[in-house]
Amino acid sequence: MADHVQYQHIAEVPGLVLGAARFSEFSFDLHFHLDYHIGLVTEGVQRQRFGGKTVLLGPGCVSLMPPGEIHDGTREGGGAFTLQTFRLSPDLLDNMAEEIGGSPREPELAGIVLEDPVLAGHLLRLHDAMRRNDGAITLDVQSQWLTLMECLFRQSRAVVRQDVKGALSPMQWQRVKDYCFAHLGEKITLDELASVCGLGRFHFLRQFKQTVGMTPHAWLVRLRLEQACALLARSAHTIAEVAQGVGFYDQSHFNRAFRQAFGVPPSNY
Known part of the structure; x- marks a missing residue:
């Protein structure tokens, strides 16, 4: 070759x-x-x-x-x-x-x-x-x-990491949740979530984990899947519409994530 x-x-x-x-x-x-x-x-x-x-x-x-x-x-x-x-x-x-x-x-x-x-x-x-x-x-x-x-x-040993202690304040945590619910069908970035809390990205990552016990990505994926369950239960939307509405732009990715979380595909919920 x-x-x-x-x-x-x-x-x-x-x-x-x-x-x-x-x-x-x-x-x-x-x-x-x-x-x-x-x-x-x-x-x-x-x-x-x-x-x-x-x-x-x-x-x-x-x-x-x-x-x-x-x-x-x-x-x-x-x-x-x-x-x-x-x-x-x-x-x-x-x-x-x-x-x-x-x-x-x-x-x-x-x-x-x-x-x-x-x-x-x-x-x-x-x-x-x-x-x-x-x-x-x-x-x-x-x-x-x-x-x-x-x-x-x-x-x-090129950089000494700054010491980050404590968790997000109740107000910061509420702002994160409000922002994610309001923009659930859109791309949500680390920069945006950190900005909502008035923190740098590194500080936000560590304080979020201390607050929630999950990474921001893992928590957001679960939020999207839980919201998908609520939409599927109403039976007024197609699976593709539900997937896009909660921020999954790849339906196969949505199907895999849903099955991993709930043990069944979205069509069986």
Whole structure:
């Protein structure tokens, strides 16, 4: 199979570019980037030199390459390797570091390899989710993105996470519920929910979980399914109309979620 590389700009996350590549012949000479690279080898092994050392990157490893770090990259042995990357612009990196760290301090970046199969698996699933649907970002993907970047920065010690204590106030929680009920048939974003509470996204995620015991996405999906039950019971709407009315624009997704929640498809409710 021939070498190939694909890049995708994510419009809802300005400054983020996703890469997906397969290399069997091509090798990277010594070079550097102006953006921050998160690299994941999914098949095969890549040999990389940086900072006076040589490392082997395979499945389960996460490579972090800061702007300006001189490095190369080539296949190890005779086989090909596949690579998926997140490329964060300096502005996006600084904004995320400030949001997670709670201050405008510049993150302490260094080239590093994390051997963490669980984190690598989460990042790969996030990468795939962001590439689907022409880069449209759901509440779930937004939450995963922020949570995984916080985990990545913490493990690499690039950013010290700000301490977030306490729960949403009763007024904030009521505002979230009111907003979700009012916009249930529309796309609801993490930015909107955090704004309703007057909080940053990172603060909101942690305080919501402490308040409710569920992620915002999981709670919103359940709210939509409960409202769907009420609409189906009236028997005046088709299943497709109910699905769209509560915010499921893919009827097959609605059917799967409904069956998982209630044990039967919507047609049997």
